[in-house]
Structures are given as structure tokens and as C-alpha cells.
Amino acid sequence: MAEEQPGGSPRADGDGRGDEFEFHTGTIRPSREPDAIEFIEVHKSFGRNHVLRGLNMALPENSISMIIGPSGTGKSVCIKHIVGLLYPDEGDVIVHGKSIPSLSDAELFEARKKFGVLFQDGALFGSLTLWDNIAFPLRQHTEKSEEEIAEIVNRRMREVGLGGEGAKMPNELSGGMRKRAGFARSLVLDPEIVLFDEPDSGLDPVRTALLCELIKEVHAENGGCYVVITHDILSARRVGQHISVLWKGRIVESGPADELFESENPFVRQFLSGASAGPLGME
Numbered sequence: 371m372a373e374e375q376p377g378g379s380p381r382a383d384g385d386g387r388g389d390e391f392e393f394h395t396g397t398i399r400p401s402r403e404p405d406a407i408e409f410i411e412v413h414k415s416f417g418r419n420h421v422l423r424g425l426n427m428a429l430p431e432n433s434i435s436m437i438i439g440p441s442g443t444g445k446s447v448c449i450k451h452i453v454g455l456l457y458p459d460e461g462d463v464i465v466h467g468k469s470i471p472s473l474s475d476a477e478l479f480e481a482r483k484k485f486g487v488l489f490q491d492g493a494l495f496g497s498l499t500l501w502d503n504i505a506f507p508l509r510q511h512t513e514k515s516e517e518e519i520a521e522i523v524n525r526r527m528r529e530v531g532l533g534g535e536g537a538k539m540p541n542e543l544s545g546g547m548r549k550r551a552g553f554a555r556s557l558v559l560d561p562e563i564v565l566f567d568e569p570d571s572g573l574d575p576v577r578t579a580l581l582c583e584l585i586k587e588v589h590a591e592n593g594g595c596y597v598v599i600t601h602d603i604l605s606a607r608r609v610g611q612h613i614s615v616l617w618k619g620r621i622v623e624s625g626p627a628d629e630l631f632e633s634e635n636p637f638v639r640q641f642l643s644g645a646s647a648g649p650l651g652m653e
């Protein structure tokens with residue numbers, strides 16, 4: 371992907387001081403709660419590929435936030451910075467007031483317990499049954515007895531509609547079931563932050579709608595900061611309470627979902643309506 375090419379768009383100026391970038395870090399939320407996650411002037415390059423270019427992004431507490439943006443724009447790279455799998459070249463990533471890149475290995479191991487992560491394919495272990503997959507984080511990270519583990523695993527499996535399927539192997543499951551299993555596994559440690567990387571990719575519209583409902587229900591019950599990366603504008607409409615539109619490694623606009631869907635910004639309008647005409651091309 372030609373990251374350096376502005377694609378002929380008058381809005382994509384090379385020095386990055388275009389009006390289309392509106393930064394919202396430090397916004398005081400109506401709830402007055404500090405943001406759960408903050409990116410502050412984050413730069414990240416892979417060789418000559420400058421992916422994050424001074425990213426300022428704040429993801430609120432007790433809310434479902436969507437990060438949307440074109441393919442290759444750095445959404446998955448953001449998630450990896452939040453959980454400390456990647457480090458910024460410059461800038462900082464703050465989670466619940468702590469700088470993730472400054473944590474020692476031991477502190478990072480501790481901090482990771484607060485995250486549930488749902489990777490794109492569910493990332494189940496192929497050699498373990500569904501039940502053992504979902505129990506895995508509890509066995510790895512806690513001293514809980516098998517009885518306590520069983521209670522939690524069975525509850526989470528029922529919650530995602532997989533009660534009774536525990537003996538199945540991952541390759542016996544449909545894509546939608548694997549996602550739900552990944553979701554159940556991401557929840558067993560009662561995470562304060564749950565990160566979903568395209569939970570809806572590869573699902574049919576009905577299963578996508580059901581998964582969106584499930585995310586909303588589970589969030590309503592558990593609270594916390596949920597971050598959902600998606601390409602699917604319908605999903606964003608269904609579950610997004612807060613939306614950040616990422617483009618070329620920075621936020622074009624972010625804010626409450628209802629405001630974003632009313633945005634005057636041509637890029638945001640084009641992206642949220644899925645139109646082919648507008649500043650965004652196939653660069």
C-alpha cells in the first residue's frame with residue numbers, strides 16, 4: 371500500500387496539518403470519568419512504512435468504542451500497542467492511567483489480565499476441546515480450583531450460546547461458533563477492557579447481527595471499556611456508542627456515535643455511508 375501517496379486528494383496533505391484531522395484527546399466525558407485508553411502522539415513505523423503518524427485517540431470508560439477505517443490504516447497495530455505486543459517509536463499509550471510501554475515484563479504480565487482479546491479468527495488451540503480452550507486463561511493465570519473453573523466456563527459458554535458444545539474440537543465448529551467461543555474465552559478473567567479485532571469478518575449478516583447483540587448484552591451486564599474494530603458500518607451503527615475514524619495513522623474524527631453519523635466531514639461521511647465517491651480512493 372502506497373502510504374506516502376496522498377492519492378491526489380486535496381484533503382490528504384503530506385505534512386498532516388489538514389483540517390480533516392480533528393483531535394479529541396482530553397475531551398471531558400459527560401460522565402466525568404477519565405478515558406480508559408489514550409494514545410498520545412503515537413508514531414510507529416515498520417521500515418519505511420510510517421503507519422501511526424502522531425495518533426491521538428481516547429477510548430472512554432464504560433462504553434463500546436468502535437475504531438473504523440480503511441484496510442491497512444493501522445487498526446490492528448493499535449490493538450497490539452494497547453496490550454503491549456508492539457511499542458511506539460514515539461509517544462505514549464496510557465491504559466487506566468499507566469503507560470504501557472514503560473511497564474516491566476512482570477508488570478505487563480499483570481496488566482494483561484485486565485484485557486480480553488478476541489482475535490480475528492477466534493485463535494482457538496486446534497488440539498484442545500472447546501471447553502479446554504475457554505478454560506485455558508483461567509488455568510494459565512489463576513490458582514482457581516477445577517470446580518471454580520468449571521463454574522465460570524459453563525456460565526460463559528451458556529452466555530454465548532455454546533452450552534453443551536464443550537466437547538467439540540475447534541475444527542468441528544462453524545466460523546460464527548468459533549467467534550463466540552473466542553468471545554467466551556476473552557471474558558473468563560472478567561476483563562475490564564475487551565478488544566475485538568473484526569469480530570464480524572467472515573460472518574453472514576444474520577450471524578453478524580447476533581454477535582453484535584451479544585456484545586451489547588455482555589457489555590450491559592459486565593461494563594468496562596469494549597473496543598471493536600470493524601469494517602462493517604452496520605455493526606458500527608448497531609453497537610457503537612463512541613466512534614473513532616482512523617485514516618493514515620491518525621484520527622479524522624471521533625466522538626459519540628450519533629454525532630459521527632451526522633458528521634459534515636467529507637471523509638467521515640463517505641466512510642460511514644460506504645460511498646465510492648469522495649476523498650477516499652483505492653490508494
Ligand SMILES: Nc1ncnc2c1ncn2[C@@H]1O[C@H](COP(=O)(O)OP(=O)(O)OP(=O)(O)O)[C@@H](O)[C@H]1O
Nearest residue numbers: 371416419421439440441442443444445446447448
Ligand atoms: N509486524 C509488522 N511488521 C511490519 N509491518 C506491519 C506489521 N504489522 C502491521 N504492519 C503494517 O502496518 C500497516 C497497518 O496494518 P494493520 O494490520 O494495523 O492494518 P488494519 O488497519 O488492521 O487493516 P485491516 O482492516 O486490513 O485489518 C500495514 O501496512 C501492515 O503491513
Ligand SMILES: [Mg+2]
Nearest residue numbers: 445446447567
Ligand atoms: Mg486489522
